[in-house]
Amino acid sequence: MSTLDILSEDEQFVVSTVRDFVDTEVKPVVQELEHSDTYPEALIEQMKRLGIFGLAVPEEFGGTPVSMPCYVLVTEELSRGWMSLAGAMGGHTVVAKLLLHFGTEEQKRRYLPKLATGEIRATMALTEPGGGSDLQAMRTSARRATDGYVVNGSKTWITNSRRSGLIALMCKTDPAASPAHKGISILLVEHGPGLTVSRDLPKLGYKGVESCELSFDDYRAPSDAVLGGAEGRGFAQMMKGLETGRLQVAARALGVGRAAFEDSLAYAQERETFGEPIWKHQSIGNHLADMATSLTAARQLTLYAAKEAEAGRRVDMEAGMAKLFASETAMTIALNAMRIHGGYGYSTEFDVERYFRDAPLMIVGEGTNEIQRGVIASQLVKRGGLDA
Numbered sequence: 001m002s003t004l005d006i007l008s009e010d011e012q013f014v015v016s017t018v019r020d021f022v023d024t025e026v027k028p029v030v031q032e033l034e035h036s037d038t039y040p041e042a043l044i045e046q047m048k049r050l051g052i053f054g055l056a057v058p059e060e061f062g063g064t065p066v067s068m069p070c071y072v073l074v075t076e077e078l079s080r081g082w083m084s085l086a087g088a089m090g091g092h093t094v095v096a097k098l099l100l101h102f103g104t105e106e107q108k109r110r111y112l113p114k115l116a117t118g119e120i121r122a123t124m125a126l127t128e129p130g131g132g133s134d135l136q137a138m139r140t141s142a143r144r145a146t147d148g149y150v151v152n153g154s155k156t157w158i159t160n161s162r163r164s165g166l167i168a169l170m171c172k173t174d175p176a177a178s179p180a181h182k183g184i185s186i187l188l189v190e191h192g193p194g195l196t197v198s199r200d201l202p203k204l205g206y207k208g209v210e211s212c213e214l215s216f217d218d219y220r221a222p223s224d225a226v227l228g229g230a231e232g233r234g235f236a237q238m239m240k241g242l243e244t245g246r247l248q249v250a251a252r253a254l255g256v257g258r259a260a261f262e263d264s265l266a267y268a269q270e271r272e273t274f275g276e277p278i279w280k281h282q283s284i285g286n287h288l289a290d291m292a293t294s295l296t297a298a299r300q301l302t303l304y305a306a307k308e309a310e311a312g313r314r315v316d317m318e319a320g321m322a323k324l325f326a327s328e329t330a331m332t333i334a335l336n337a338m339r340i341h342g343g344y345g346y347s348t349e350f351d352v353e354r355y356f357r358d359a360p361l362m363i364v365g366e367g368t369n370e371i372q373r374g375v376i377a378s379q380l381v382k383r384g385g386l387d388a
């Protein structure tokens with residue numbers, strides 16, 4: 001049975017369209033874009049036309065919504081071609097879901113139609129120079145003034161932020177609140193006076209898309225900029241949004257792992273040593289078997305979490321497990337792909353070295369794997385273990 005069989009015919013068509021896009025449009029240009037660290041303008045335009053930025057937006061706002069399992073498989077396909085492309089729609093989708101679940105009617109009407117077409121693309125700004133894991137210790141603040149909010153502080157590693165038309169900014173509207181999470185809100189902000197994108201951070205991988213430092217210096221946001229219209233709900237809202245974010249990162253890891261596996265399987269049949277294709281050497285065959293087995297397990301775990309999310313259930317533990325397992329799997333597969341390719345695995349003329357540089361981001365981003373383990377452990381205790 002193909003993985004696609006779990007989807008409706010329409011959704012199978014969506015995934016296979018993205019698969020064709022990756023094979024015909026992305027694969028031929030990815031090495032050039034990667035090594036010149038070029039923003040993939042033309043590919044993003046094609047992704048807009050394919051409707052990829054509207055996959056989480058309901059039809060009434062101009063989107064073409066798909067189920068969470070379909071979204072996961074679309075993300076996997078994009079990431080199989082280039083993880084950076086999946087990154088360009090990751091935070092965007094989380095913000096679309098935040099608006100959908102928590103936004104006021106006015107906020108939905110203002111932003112969702114433009115998000116659906118990709119006319120504006122969204123990002124989320126959580127991490128600060130002082131730390132990303134301990135979000136409740138954040139220092140960026142939005143002080144209420146007569147005509148709105150005055151925002152001060154800085155954020156770092158904010159991906160797509162130079163080009164995004166909407167930033168979901170996590171900040172403190174009540175820095176003295178106890179417990180601290182009660183003082184956190186999400187502000188919907190746009191570029192303007194007082195917001196500086198100070199620099200693009202140099203990175204190991206995840207090339208082409210920018211990850212930047214943002215500096216807020218007496219930035220003025222209107223009083224209706226708070227997501228949902230009420231202060232103090234931002235932490236809970238973002239934790240819900242991150243369930244989607246973690247599924248997306250798990251799917252990105254599946255794409256990188258699959259690309260590394262597929263390249264390895266092909267190479268192991270072409271390359272000969274000692275008079276036979278290298279896959280026949282037991283050590284190489286074992287690598288291929290382990291790659292395929294762990295990749296299949298990672299995909300099943302991710303699709304299970306996606307189905308649970310689609311059913312409307314809380315999936316912080318399930319998405320955490322998927323993100324943890326899929327990202328560690330992708331890293332191991334990328335390393336073993338390098339072994340299988342021998343010296344060519346280390347060459348920048350092959351794709352394998354890119355998988356090896358891209359894989360660690362899924363371990364660190366969207367909540368590190370150490371943090372995921374903490375979430376999983378506390379949920380296990382709270383829920384009294386795993387469901388039978």
Ligand SMILES: Cc1cc2nc3c(=O)[nH]c(=O)nc-3n(C[C@H](O)[C@H](O)[C@H](O)COP(=O)(O)OP(=O)(O)OC[C@H]3O[C@@H](n4cnc5c(N)ncnc54)[C@H](O)[C@@H]3O)c2cc1C
Nearest residue numbers: 124125126127131132133157158159211365366367368370
């Ligand atoms: C390429 C890239 C793109 C990114 N894009 C974005 C983005 O778009 N938006 C955004 O907001 N952020 C983004 N991030 C930031 C990312 O989410 C953070 O780097 C991540 O959450 C970790 O935060 P930190 O780097 O401050 O590490 P820290 O929080 O300082 O953690 C350092 C180490 O301590 C461990 N640690 C910390 N606390 C605990 C604990 N309680 N238990 C166990 N271990 C712990 C961590 O796991 C880690 O190993 C991006 C990062 C990168 C590298």
